[in-house]
Amino acid sequence: MTAKVKPINQVACKDCILSTLCLPIALKIEDIDTLDSIIKRGKPLRKGEHLFFQGDTFSSIYAVRSGALKTYTTTDDGVEQITGFQLPSELVGLSGIDDEHYPVSAQAVETTMVCEIPFEKLDELASTLPELRRKLMQIMSKEIREDQQMMLLLSKKNADERIATFLLNLAARFRRRGFSSQAFRLPMSRNEMGNYLGLAVETVSRVFTRFQKNGLIDANGKEILIKDSMTICSLAGGKPVNQANDSLTG
Amino acid sequence: MTAKVKPINQVACKDCILSTLCLPIALKIEDIDTLDSIIKRGKPLRKGEHLFFQGDTFSSIYAVRSGALKTYTTTDDGVEQITGFQLPSELVGLSGIDDEHYPVSAQAVETTMVCEIPFEKLDELASTLPELRRKLMQIMSKEIREDQQMMLLLSKKNADERIATFLLNLAARFRRRGFSSQAFRLPMSRNEMGNYLGLAVETVSRVFTRFQKNGLIDANGKEILIKDSMTICSLAGGKPVNQANDSLTG
């Protein structure tokens, strides 16, 4: 994996390489220190360990520092639906604010470190820092928007389009974090991908095989190389994106 | 339709019968007046008219006073996905906070009145009213939670389960507003329902016919009577709900 940056445990917010992506982006230096003071840095979660379970009392939101999480809901009859994957700098737990309890479980899909942000304190802080309040609302608004795009995907797109959309989405998120958007490692299994995308594992596997056969990607297990992003883009339903600002020519 | 309550145009927030459902629930009397002062009450929208279009500059969120709205996204290739229906007291436009533009269009599915809440002013108000700020975050959190439940529906449920879930969801929302949850009128067309639920109109129609044949509901056009809520509940994937606190015995 092309790791240009590596978050280190216990680093202060203002020194964290994720600071431009995480909450602090909107804060002044001294405010960042205030935010910093309420954040607890937890010990790493190993793959499969849970950060919290559906039904647990809501108390904190979490920011991923390294690794990746998944969140999922379980219905009364045991059906599971993954509702999202969280990469470094992304927040998890926002859906618990309204209720006393988290409506989802959060689990590490690989070794993961998180910052815990007690919501009570964050809320207090938000009352004195307008920038922070705005940023929080923006993050929640963005999540609503993205979830609704998932509704579109699940409701209207076929298997090829779903996988293409998913790969591009991941690619874009990796790029924002300074990684290559053409070559990356999927943090999740085929099973988890299928669950998230509303597809059977077998279908995911078949699409990957076909994409590879048609020269769209090069997939070696979880290692992915995007070879024909034009075609993938058009499959995903967006306009083709030129790759000028990616690692090839950047 | 069993209309127990009827919002009247130009009524102040503190006199609005929706006040316990809408934002003001968390506010003290004098604060409600402050909120009241920033709200613009618009003229009614006729069925089919738009409140805003996808891509329009974001400036306000809106509260539905009467009638119903739908929000939908349109992809580059013209595919439409309805992302939600908004009933009286519900907010629309929250997904636009993060960006400069609304990511969805909002259109009246029947004659509808809305309150316009300029976001700039709401945001200012939120800085001085902690209760308002919390309430806003709760509403957004709830929307995230509900959108993720839709992801579950679209990803894992079959046609019967989707319709059952949808009917129960509507029933619950009607009940909260003082209407019967057993007999109500659907504000949207079969087409819109199908679009929202990821089903073809024909499938929606067939499921309705089958539900009726099996004695689950009585459907006369848009008029719906829930006859066997136990079965519908179990189809929807939830625990059966007793009807004690509904109009039959309440």
Next chain:
DNA sequence: CGGTATATTGACGCCTGTCAATTTAAGTGG
């Protein structure tokens, strides 16, 4: 290196979308 989880590939069937034809409802003008 053996045991287990994960991934791949093939065969088959079903749910649901698509196409087409009515039927019914809604909206409009005289």
Next chain:
DNA sequence: CCACTTAAATTGACAGGCGTCAATATACCG
């Protein structure tokens, strides 16, 4: 209020995409 037009809803026939089941191959891990 009724005839006319148009939209919406229903019903049937058909087929295809994807899920399910099963077998094998590969990767992962202690």
